[in-house]
Amino acid sequence: MRLSQGVEWGLHCAALIGQLPPGTAVSRRALARHFGLPESYLAKQLQAMVRAGILLASSGPHGGFRLARASSEITALDILEAIDGTAPPFVCQEIRQQGSGAAPARDCKAACGISAIMASAHRAWQNSLRAIDVDQLVAAVPPTLRARNRRQFAKATR
Amino acid sequence: MRLSQGVEWGLHCAALIGQLPPGTAVSRRALARHFGLPESYLAKQLQAMVRAGILLASSGPHGGFRLARASSEITALDILEAIDGTAPPFVCQEIRQQGSGAAPARDCKAACGISAIMASAHRAWQNSLRAIDVDQLVAAVPPTLRARNRRQFAKATR
Numbered sequence: 001m002r003l004s005q006g007v008e009w010g011l012h013c014a015a016l017i018g019q020l021p022p023g024t025a026v027s028r029r030a031l032a033r034h035f036g037l038p039e040s041y042l043a044k045q046l047q048a049m050v051r052a053g054i055l056l057a058s059s060g061p062h063g064g065f066r067l068a069r070a071s072s073e074i075t076a077l078d079i080l081e082a083i084d085g086t087a088p089p090f091v092c093q094e095i096r097q098q099g100s101g102a103a104p105a106r107d108c109k110a111a112c113g114i115s116a117i118m119a120s121a122h123r124a125w126q127n128s129l130r131a132i133d134v135d136q137l138v139a140a141v142p143p144t145l146r147a148r149n150r151r152q153f154a155k156a157t158r
Numbered sequence: 159m160r161l162s163q164g165v166e167w168g169l170h171c172a173a174l175i176g177q178l179p180p181g182t183a184v185s186r187r188a189l190a191r192h193f194g195l196p197e198s199y200l201a202k203q204l205q206a207m208v209r210a211g212i213l214l215a216s217s218g219p220h221g222g223f224r225l226a227r228a229s230s231e232i233t234a235l236d237i238l239e240a241i242d243g244t245a246p247p248f249v250c251q252e253i254r255q256q257g258s259g260a261a262p263a264r265d266c267k268a269a270c271g272i273s274a275i276m277a278s279a280h281r282a283w284q285n286s287l288r289a290i291d292v293d294q295l296v297a298a299v300p301p302t303l304r305a306r307n308r309r310q311f312a313k314a315t316r
Contacts, residue, residue: 003159003247003276011272012253036257076275089161089247095170096299099194101310103303113298114169117234118161121286128279140271141254145261152259 001089003080006045009037010083011076013046014054015137018071019146020153025064030153045083052082071134077126090118159247161238164203167195168241169234171204172212173295176229177304178311183222188311203241210240229292235284248276 013031017024028046032039046065049055056068067074092115096103111119138146171189175182186204190197204223207213214226225232250273254261269277296304 001159001161001242001247002245002249005249005251007248007276008251008253008272011275015272016259032257034257034259035253036260037253076279084159087160089159090165091160091163093163093166095166095193095195099190099192101174101192101307102194103300107300107303114166114173114295117169117287117290117295117298118165121234121283124286125279125283128282129275132275137272137275140275142261142265145265149259 004084006041006048006083007080009035009042010045010049010079011137013042013065014049014067014074014079014134015141016149016153017055017065017067018134018138019141019149021150022071023066024153025058025062025066026153027064030064034149034152048082049079052078054078054082067134071138074134075130076132076137077129080129088119088122090115090122092118162242164199164206164241165238167193167200168203168207168237169295171200171223172207172225172232172237172292173299174307174311175213175223175225176292176296177299177307179308180229181224182311183216183220183224184311185222188222192307192310206240207237210236212236212240225292229296232292233288234290234295235287238287246277246280248273248280250276 012035016031016034017026020026028039028043031037031046032042046055046057050057050065053068054074055065057063057065092112094112096112097108170193174189174192175184178184186197186201189195189204190200204213204215208215208223211226212232213223215221215223250270252270254270255266299307
């Protein structure tokens, strides 16, 4: 079970944009340089976040990516699911209904209990990430670094 | 992010063995037939559970796999980690320390805040599965099915 590497990129990019004055757009190139990431791969994650309504893309000399909603309205789960998808990690193949021990249909009206246990664990994971918004991602960045980032991007993007 | 298919097999096998009188051993062949699973692939999951101290394997005409500990002492998380490994789904590549925005060493003494948020979500998932023992996996099987399984395996394995 492993999340795609782009999840880390997406969370850091959202945290960086969230540190800047509201409405600031940061170009794909500037984001890639800032984190030392391959620009073409990063483009995919940024586009996924645009499609999910997390980022807004604008073109032109001052264009780039900015938050599409208030930072308090974007959760870590939103970013994760935009990049890694919403499929739960446990896929029930209904093995209770196969083989010589196959459960009869009357015992399979409710979801398989084991599948329900796995779904409950996934909800616990989702709830933990739903409780984190971009403001909290920003707060996870040391204050000295945030101040430096604001100075850097004030020059670079305005 | 996806768990290996063997996780479902391992959980169902533990739940089946847990339904039978304590100490009952079930052969690999009987488990494979019961759930309609390929015996050679199932063997890998069973061996992983033996290595993790969840199952005990015995040979001979009445040999097979039985629980290595009391059913209340084996958790769903034990089974999952035996089969799918213990690696957390989020792997922090420390992108905070790379690129033109690399954080200086003095700001990186603590774990990256984003990595800590992801670790916390993983703990929530683990805690949810750690709260489920084999007795609860057994309870997730409909009572009529449990009674049928006990009858079937009383003949097959004793």
